[in-house]
Amino acid sequence: MTWLETLRTAYDALRTRRLRSALTMLGILIGIAAVMLTVGLGQGAQKQVTDQINKLGSNLLIVTPGSSTSASGVRGGRGSATTLTMDDAAMLADPGVAPDIARVAPVSGGSLSLVAGTTTWTSNVVATTPDWLAVRARTVSLGRFFTADELASESPVVVLGTTTVTQLLGGAAAVGQTITIGGQNVTVIGVLNTEGSTTGGDQDDLVIMPQSTYAARLSTSANPRSVSTIYIEAKDSTSLSAAYQEATNALLSAHGVTLTSQDFTVSSQQALVDTATSTTRILTVLLSSIAAISLLVGGIGVMNIMLVSVTERIREIGLRKALGATPRIILRQFLVEASLLGLVGGLAGLGLGMLGGVILPRVVNFPVAISPVAAAAGLGVSLIIGITAGVYPASRAARLAPIEALRSE
Amino acid sequence: MTLQPFVPQPLTPDALLELRSVSKTYASGSLEVAAVRGVDLVVHQGDYVAIMGPSGSGKSTLMHIIGCLDVPTSGSYWLAGVDVAGMGESDLAVVRNQRIGFVFQQFNLLATMSAWRNVELPLIYAGVPRAERRRRAVEALTRVGLADRVDHRPGELSGGQQQRVSVARALVTEPDLILADEPTGNLDSTSTADVLELFAELNAQGRTIVLITHEHDVAEAARRMVVMRDGRLDEPMGARR
Ligand SMILES: Nc1ncnc2c1ncn2[C@@H]1O[C@H](COP(=O)(O)OP(=O)(O)O)[C@@H](O)[C@H]1O
Ligand SMILES: [Mg+2]
Numbered sequence: 001m002t003w004l005e006t007l008r009t010a011y012d013a014l015r016t017r018r019l020r021s022a023l024t025m026l027g028i029l030i031g032i033a034a035v036m037l038t039v040g041l042g043q044g045a046q047k048q049v050t051d052q053i054n055k056l057g058s059n060l061l062i063v064t065p066g067s068s069t070s071a072s073g074v075r076g077g078r079g080s081a082t083t084l085t086m087d088d089a090a091m092l093a094d095p096g097v098a099p100d101i102a103r104v105a106p107v108s109g110g111s112l113s114l115v116a117g118t119t120t121w122t123s124n125v126v127a128t129t130p131d132w133l134a135v136r137a138r139t140v141s142l143g144r145f146f147t148a149d150e151l152a153s154e155s156p157v158v159v160l161g162t163t164t165v166t167q168l169l170g171g172a173a174a175v176g177q178t179i180t181i182g183g184q185n186v187t188v189i190g191v192l193n194t195e196g197s198t199t200g201g202d203q204d205d206l207v208i209m210p211q212s213t214y215a216a217r218l219s220t221s222a223n224p225r226s227v228s229t230i231y232i233e234a235k236d237s238t239s240l241s242a243a244y245q246e247a248t249n250a251l252l253s254a255h256g257v258t259l260t261s262q263d264f265t266v267s268s269q270q271a272l273v274d275t276a277t278s279t280t281r282i283l284t285v286l287l288s289s290i291a292a293i294s295l296l297v298g299g300i301g302v303m304n305i306m307l308v309s310v311t312e313r314i315r316e317i318g319l320r321k322a323l324g325a326t327p328r329i330i331l332r333q334f335l336v337e338a339s340l341l342g343l344v345g346g347l348a349g350l351g352l353g354m355l356g357g358v359i360l361p362r363v364v365n366f367p368v369a370i371s372p373v374a375a376a377a378g379l380g381v382s383l384i385i386g387i388t389a390g391v392y393p394a395s396r397a398a399r400l401a402p403i404e405a406l407r408s409e
Numbered sequence: 410m411t412l413q414p415f416v417p418q419p420l421t422p423d424a425l426l427e428l429r430s431v432s433k434t435y436a437s438g439s440l441e442v443a444a445v446r447g448v449d450l451v452v453h454q455g456d457y458v459a460i461m462g463p464s465g466s467g468k469s470t471l472m473h474i475i476g477c478l479d480v481p482t483s484g485s486y487w488l489a490g491v492d493v494a495g496m497g498e499s500d501l502a503v504v505r506n507q508r509i510g511f512v513f514q515q516f517n518l519l520a521t522m523s524a525w526r527n528v529e530l531p532l533i534y535a536g537v538p539r540a541e542r543r544r545r546a547v548e549a550l551t552r553v554g555l556a557d558r559v560d561h562r563p564g565e566l567s568g569g570q571q572q573r574v575s576v577a578r579a580l581v582t583e584p585d586l587i588l589a590d591e592p593t594g595n596l597d598s599t600s601t602a603d604v605l606e607l608f609a610e611l612n613a614q615g616r617t618i619v620l621i622t623h624e625h626d627v628a629e630a631a632r633r634m635v636v637m638r639d640g641r642l643d644e645p646m647g648a649r650r
Contacts, residue, residue, distance in 0.1 A: 005533055016521040319517045322478060323578075324506025324534035326499040402478045406517070 001329050003336075010336040017309075024305045025345035028385065031295030032349025032378045037356045038291045039374050042284025044367035049276035053269050059102075059237050060135070060269055061244055063088075063230040063251070067262045083255065083263040086211065086225045089129075091250055092232060098246035100239040105132040106227040109214060114168055114207065115180040121168040123161075125181065125207045127214030135231045143175035143190030151210040156217070159190040161206035181207065184217045232266075244268060298345065299385040306338050306393035317397050318405025327398040334394035335387060342386020346379050353378070422490070425454045425585055425617050426475060431484035432640075433470050444470040446640040447484070452619060454585075457612040459628035460621045462637030468621045469590055471637065475619060476509055476588045477501045489585055506534050510579030512589035516571045518563040518578075524550060525559045528578045535582060549577040553607060569600025576607055580616070587611065590621045605630045 014021040065083045089106035092098055109125040126132070133145050146157050158181070165174045177188045186209065195203035215224035234243035248266050257263055310317070317330060325333075357370040421427055433445040444467040452458055462468050473479040474486060477493055480501075486494045493504055505511075510531075518527045528546040537545070550559055553573040563571050572592060579587050589608070593601040609630065612618050620631055628634050635644045 001534055001536060005539075009533075012521075315517065316519060319519070320530070320534075321502060322476070322505060322511055322517075323531040324502050326502040326534075328499065329534065403473050406478070406513070 001325075001332075006329070006332050006336050007340075009333055010340050013309075013333075013337055014340060020305060021341060024301050024341050025348060027298030027301040028295070028342055028345025028382050029298075029349040029352060031291065031298040032346050032382050033352040033356060034291035034294050035288060035381075036350065036353030036370060036374060036378050037360065037368065038287040039284060040353070040357050040368040040370040041360075041366065042280055042287065043369040043371065043374075044361070045283070046277055046280045047369050048367050049280065050273050053272045053276065059234040059240055059243075061232040061234065061240070061247060061266055062268075063092075063232065063247065063264055063266050065228070065264055067265060084227050084230055085223065086227060088251060088254060089227065089230050091254060092230065092247055093131075097250050098243065100235050100243040100246055101232055102235045103131040103135050103233040105129055105135040105231040105233075106211060107132070107229045107231065108211060108219070108221070108227040109209075112182050112207070112218065114164070116168045116177065119168055119170075121164065123164045123168075123205050123207050125209065125214065125218070127209055127211040127219075129211060131233075132208065132231070135233045138195065139193045140190045141193045143188070145190055145208075146210050151212055154212040154216045155210060156184060156186040156213060157189045157209065158186045159192060159208040160188055161192045161202075161204040162194045163202055163205040164207060165191055167205075181209075182218045186213075240268060295381070295385065299342075299389050302338055302341050302345075302386055303389035303393065305341070306334060306390055307396075309337070310334065310393045310397045313397075314400065314405045317400050318402050318407075321400070321402035322406060330400075331394045331398035334397045335390045338390025338394065339383055339386040342382045342384075342389070343379070345386075346382025349382065350375055350378055421451050421453075423453065424451045424487070425456070425489060426450070426452045427485075427487045428475070429485045431471075431474060431481045431486055433467075433474060433479070434482045444640055445474065445481070448640075448642045450635070450642060452586075452617065454617055455612070455615050457608070457618045457632040458620070459631035459634045460619065460637055460642075461625065461628040461634055462623060464623060466637045467640040468623075468637050470640075471642075472588055472590045472619070472621050475586075476511060477504050502534075506531055506582065508585045510582060510584040510587045512572070512575050512579050512587065512592045514591040514594040516563070516568075516575050516595070518571055518574060520563050523560045523562055524555060524566070524574045524577075527563070527574055528581050530578065531582045545581055546577070549581040550574070552580070553577045567600070568596050569603050572596060572600065572604055573607065576604065576611075580611065585617060587616060587618045588621075589618065591623070592620065593622065593624070593627055601627065 063084060084106070086106055089104050092101055093104040095101075105128050107126055107128045109127040111122055112125045114121045114123055129151055130146060130148055132138075133140070140159065141162075143159070145159055146155065150157055158179070160168075160174060168179065169177060174188050174191050178185050179188060180186075192204070192206065192208070211227070232243060232247055234240045244266055251264055251266075252258065252262065255263055320330065354370060354375070357368040360366070360368050420429070428448055428450040431445060431448045432443065435442040435444055446467075448471060460468055460471065470479070474481050477488070477496075478501075480496070481494055484494070485492060488504065488508060491504075493501065496504065519530075525543065525546040528549055529542040532542040532545060547556070547559055550556060553576050555570060555573055555577065558566060558570060558574075563574065566574065572595075576592075579589075587608075593604055596604065605627065608618055608620065612632070618631070620627070622628050635642055637643070
């Protein structure tokens with residue numbers, strides 16, 4: 001008897017018990033869909049976080065005040081200390097000190113109120129140097145960025161993000177306008193490209209100005225030369241760890257501290273990605289194990305229904321044996337029936353999972369990443385569950401003596 | 410000189426089936442039931458034998474042995490010259506498929522399948538391709554007079570028609586032997602006559618038939634009659650016609 005005939009016989013048997021077969025498959029279906037969606041949610045969350053961190057710019061190192069509490073890059077007391085200054089930034093930008101660092105952008109500033117005519121808007125002021133644009137991988141869509149000369153001369157010029165432009169100036173042309181920040185008149189010389197939101201907030205609600213202008217006219221800090229973050233761009237991705245070492249060593253000696261009393265933290269994107277990954281992974285594992293239990297219950301359902309089926313069909317099994325079916329053929333038939341239950345249930349689960357992967361992000365505004373690998377694995381697992389659940393019932397059917405089976409009423 | 414182990418050989422080389430000192434003992438708990446006790450039987454190609462006897466005399470047990478559905482506790486059984494007494498389950502399944510066609514008292518048709526799908530079942534296990542199975546199943550149904558009932562399910566057929574479907578299933582593989590255990594036990598007199606006429610026709614065409622019954626009228630239809638009592642076989646004088 002060929003496999004095709006076995007498949008046909010198994011299909012006929014399942015079709016004659018439509019409702020029961022469908023309900024049994026439902027167990028596998030729900031299990032597979034649940035596993036796929038939870039894993040997809042976990043991977044989606046991780047991808048989102050990774051994308052956002054990668055948006056910060058390539059080859060980026062971030063120096064913040066305060067010491068690191070753990071190797072994973074979790075920072076303690078961010079922004080509370082003011083240990084970083086413009087001098088640190090200037091030192092790191094010196095190729096003699098740190099040859100693997102390409103560019104440095106110190107950033108200070110804070111939330112300030114803007115006025116244009118009768119409109120008021122509170123935005124995030126970023127006081128920095130001309131290199132900020134390249135380090136943060138941004139561009140200017142209108143007008144221009146400020147120059148080194150304007151930095152040196154404390155010029156009252158600003159570059160705005162698109163959200164800020166819309167909120168403060170409405171539809172009016174931004175470049176050339178004069179606005180007021182903290183009582184100081186400044187001229188808008190450019191508008192940034194639109195970036196979108198990240199975990200760091202709206203990247204388009206920004207006011208960029210020369211650090212010197214901010215220090216002279218707006219800063220409330222005791223030390224106007226202090227900065228809250230220094231962004232470092234390494235020469236390329238291979239020199240990232242060299243740049244990390246150079247920055248750490250230079251800052252340690254400049255601040256006169258050791259690794260244990262370190263008053264700053266240098267973190268890389270990788271560290272941030274790792275932290276985010278470990279957090280989402282725990283969640284994914286937790287949710288997936290709950291989903292896996294539902295898959296197990298589905299498997300037990302298949303086994304249960306196959307056992308019932310064998311008991312119910314004792315006469316049929318006896319007849320088939322009398323007509324020439326060997327124990328091996330009977331074993332195969334029931335194994336294929338169980339596998340078919342698992343496989344079809346798994347396929348339907350796959351469909352439901354993929355449908356959920358399309359619908360869910362629209363409903364809950366959360367990404368779901370369903371990979372082909374996960375889909376193939378889900379199908380494989382449902383087939384294995386079917387076969388495993390079928391082994392015992394099938395071997396019971398195969399062992400039935402033909403006369404006992406025929407005689408039973 | 411070495412002593413050769415004694416291997417029994419069939420006495421009648423041209424016999425289709427030959428049983429010698431065949432016994433079957435069932436052990437249910439501490440109780441032993443000897444259902445068949447030392448039966449000798451020879452059936453030739455083209456014979457039509459009725460095995461008669463009261464209920465509980467061991468007829469079905471004997472039929473299960475003849476039909477290779479069960480193996481004897483002791484004794485020898487040759488089917489077409491092949492010793493089947495020592496065969497395993499899988500080999501017996503092949504022998505049943507190729508050499509024997511069964512007709513049961515309960516018909517034993519699969520209720521969810523149409524007549525021709527029931528008739529093709531033994532051909533599936535014989536490895537016959539699908540198109541040929543359909544052709545041969547329809548042919549067999551035509552032979553039993555059910556050409557117009559090919560796609561009917563057992564539930565849509567009368568008892569007599571159902572038994573004719575199972576006769577068609579028994580002869581579709583062109584077996585050496587048709588074994589029928591009380592085939593008319595569930596039928597009215599008209600249907601009984603139909604089935605017996607069918608058997609007579611098949612026998613006239615050269616098919617070997619062993620029919621089991623407890624009804625004398627039915628046994629009369631056969632060309633030869635043996636009687637079973639308490640597990641023993643007894644051939645009445647002049648029973649062969
Ligand atoms: N599987 C079995 N286990 C124990 N005893 C059995 C079994 N099958 C048949 N018997 C006994 O063997 C005897 C013969 O039974 P059976 O061959 O069915 O008789 P018949 O078909 O002539 O009515 C009966 O006494 C019956 O109870
Ligand atoms: Mg009986």
